[in-house]
Amino acid sequence: MKFDVELVGKIGSMALIDKESNMLDYTLIARLSSELKPGYIWVTSGAAETGRLDYIKRNGKELKGTVEDVKTDYAAQGQSILMSTYRQYVDAKYSIRQVLVEHQHFNDEQKREHLKAMLLRCKEQNAIPIINYNDAISTEESRRFEIQSLRKKSKKVVECVDNDETASQIACLVKAETLLILTSAQGIYRDSKNPDTLISEISGKDTEEVLQNITECENYCNGASRAGANGAKAKLEYVKEAVKNGTKVIIASAKYSIKDILSGKAKATRIGVR
Numbered sequence: 001m002k003f004d005v006e007l008v009g010k011i012g013s014m015a016l017i018d019k020e021s022n023m024l025d026y027t028l029i030a031r032l033s034s035e036l037k038p039g040y041i042w043v044t045s046g047a048a049e050t051g052r053l054d055y056i057k058r059n060g061k062e063l064k065g066t067v068e069d070v071k072t073d074y075a076a077q078g079q080s081i082l083m084s085t086y087r088q089y090v091d092a093k094y095s096i097r098q099v100l101v102e103h104q105h106f107n108d109e110q111k112r113e114h115l116k117a118m119l120l121r122c123k124e125q126n127a128i129p130i131i132n133y134n135d136a137i138s139t140e141e142s143r144r145f146e147i148q149s150l151r152k153k154s155k156k157v158v159e160c161v162d163n164d165e166t167a168s169q170i171a172c173l174v175k176a177e178t179l180l181i182l183t184s185a186q187g188i189y190r191d192s193k194n195p196d197t198l199i200s201e202i203s204g205k206d207t208e209e210v211l212q213n214i215t216e217c218e219n220y221c222n223g224a225s226r227a228g229a230n231g232a233k234a235k236l237e238y239v240k241e242a243v244k245n246g247t248k249v250i251i252a253s254a255k256y257s258i259k260d261i262l263s264g265k266a267k268a269t270r271i272g273v274r
Helices: 026-033 047-059 067-089 109-124 140-151 163-174 207-218 231-244 258-263
Strands: 005-011 040-044 095-101 127-133 176-183 201-204 248-253 268-273
Touching (some): 005 163, 026 067, 040 067, 040 163, 067 127, 095 109, 127 163, 163 231, 176 231, 176 258, 207 231, 231 268
Parallel strands (some): 005 040, 005 176, 040 127, 176 248
Antiparallel strands (some): 248 268
C-alpha cells in the first residue's frame, strides 16, 4: 500500500504539562521537537491550558467570564507560546508552519483538498506543519449549529471536538502510514488503575476484525485525564477512520521518544491488521 505521509503525530494537553511545576514541560517538548522532520505532520493540543498557566503567572489569578470566553482568551494567548516553543526546539534547518483548523475544513470538499495540498507540499518544501484546532474563534454554540445543519445534508460529518479526532482525520486526508497518539498514559488499559493491564496490541486478520476488536476494547475505557477531554474510549472511536484507511495506529506515552515508539522498543498499544 502506498502512503503519502510517513507520520501524523498528536500530543495531548496533559502530556505537555509538567504537573509539579505547573508549566509547559520544556524538556519533553525539546526532545520531541528534535525528532520532528519533513514528512511528519504534528497535531498539538495545549493552547488553552498553556494560555491559562501563562495568564496566571503574569496576573496571579484566573480569568473570569463564561466558559467559552475564557477558553477563547486562554487559547489565543497560548497559541503563540506553543508555536514559539516548537520553533525554538525544532531543527533550525526545517521550517515550521502553524495550521489552525476547524470542522468546516473537513466537511467541505474544496477546503479538504486545499488543506491536503498544502500539507503535502510541506515535505518537498522542507517544512513541518504543526496543527491545532482553532479554539480561539470557534464557539461551542456556533459549532453545534453548523454541525446540525451539515447533518441534514450528509450522514458522515466530522466534528473535530477533540484533537484526537483532528489527528485521525488528518491521517486519513494525507494517507499517513502511521498515526501516533501521545498521551500521559502508556496506551489503552483493561483496568485504567492498573498499568500491568496495558493492551499491547489490537489487531485482526482484516480491517473488519480490527474494528470489531477496537469496539470490544472500548468497553474497558472510562474517564478522562482532565475536564473537557473525551478519554481513551473516544481515542479508540476516532482512530477507526484511520484504520479503515490502512493507517497503523499507535497510542503511547509522551515520555518515550518517537524513534523508540516506532521501532517497538517502547511500551504502547499498537492497532492494525496483522
